[in-house]
Amino acid sequence: MSAVPIDPTGPGLPRAEIEAILAGFTAADWERAEAIAGALCGGVLGWTAEDLLQEALTKFLEGARTWPSSVHPMVVLKNVMHSIASNERKSNRASPIDAKVEVDPFETGEEAEKVATVRSSTGITPEDVASGKQQMAALYAALAGDDDLQMLVMVWADGLRGEDARAELEWDEKKYDAERKRLTRRLQKLDPQRSQK
Amino acid sequence: MTKPMKSADEFQTFLDSFVAELIAMPDDQILDAKNPEEVRARGLRLLEAAKKEAGRRRMAAAKAQLQARKGQPAAQDSEKLDIAQARQFLMQAQNDPRFTLAARKLGELSDEEIIRLYRQVKSLHENGVEPK
Secondary structure: OOOOOOOOOOOOOOOHHHHHHOOOOHHHHHHHHHHHHHHHOOOOOOHHHHHHHHHHHHHHOOOOOOOOOOOOHHHHHHHHHHHHHHHHHHHHHOOOOOOOOOOHHHOOOOOOHHHOOOOOOOOOOHHEEEEEEHHHHHHHHHHHOOHHHHHHHHHHHHOOHHOOOOOOOOOHHHHHHHHHHHHHHHHHHOOOHHHHH | OOOOOOOOHHHHHHHHHHHHHHHHHHHHHHHHOHHHHHHHHHHHHHHHHHHHHHHHHHHHHHHHHHHHHHHOOOOHHHHHOOOHHHHHHHHHHHOOOOOOOHHHHHHOOOOOHHHHHHHHHHHHHHOOOOOO
């Protein structure tokens, strides 16, 4: 389990403290951060997971992004990398938000055709939803032929985790751990241009 | 078991679950057969590169800010005029034969009037007014 400490006080950390947290990352923490970057950099033209992670670190250290002290560092990194990747997709026109693209309902759920009418009270725009569906479709496509990993992605996308996810999949602990590890590896190695195919 | 409500953004929900699972995973599972020292060294190299790039960007931003300040009109500087300095300047100007300033009145003038007077005298100075 990640050993990175969480300080429950204060809204944003000074640069020196951010540097100290990052310098204190264990090897496993760097692997975690890179796995998150791998899952997020799909469709960002010319960016590898390392590029995305480094850009996130740079933005914190230059003061362009704040590091909330009450949030787990992996969640902080995920949020910022998600935002950077999303902005890059939009700016380099590699965005999956394309009215001409037909999203396969089989891979994205029966709600796919309702994307344009979605209005959320949580700040998620229809564009975000469309982008998310495209990312999910790309992810399923990248894992095509591997039913176990697709099933695992599906239950996580449903919001189930840990024991709940394992029960839903009817897997024992050993299999769940093995597939989770395998999915992490696959996400780290996924082709960043997977959304372009 | 009750399934959570299906989120509008499936990918966001997937990411949240993935990150939660990563945090919960034991380090040895995360690292698998990888050499921890090599992995950490690679991470620290990324951090060093990010530090350099952040320093470069901060420097570029500071230079741009400085450049922008240089480009501001002189009037902007006078907005930040120190009242004490303006009074001091006018006190000295009383001894300048080119200007007629009633010394006794300087102390009675408001800050706003001091600034207006300071600008007038300064302007005359800069336009090279001949002594009386």
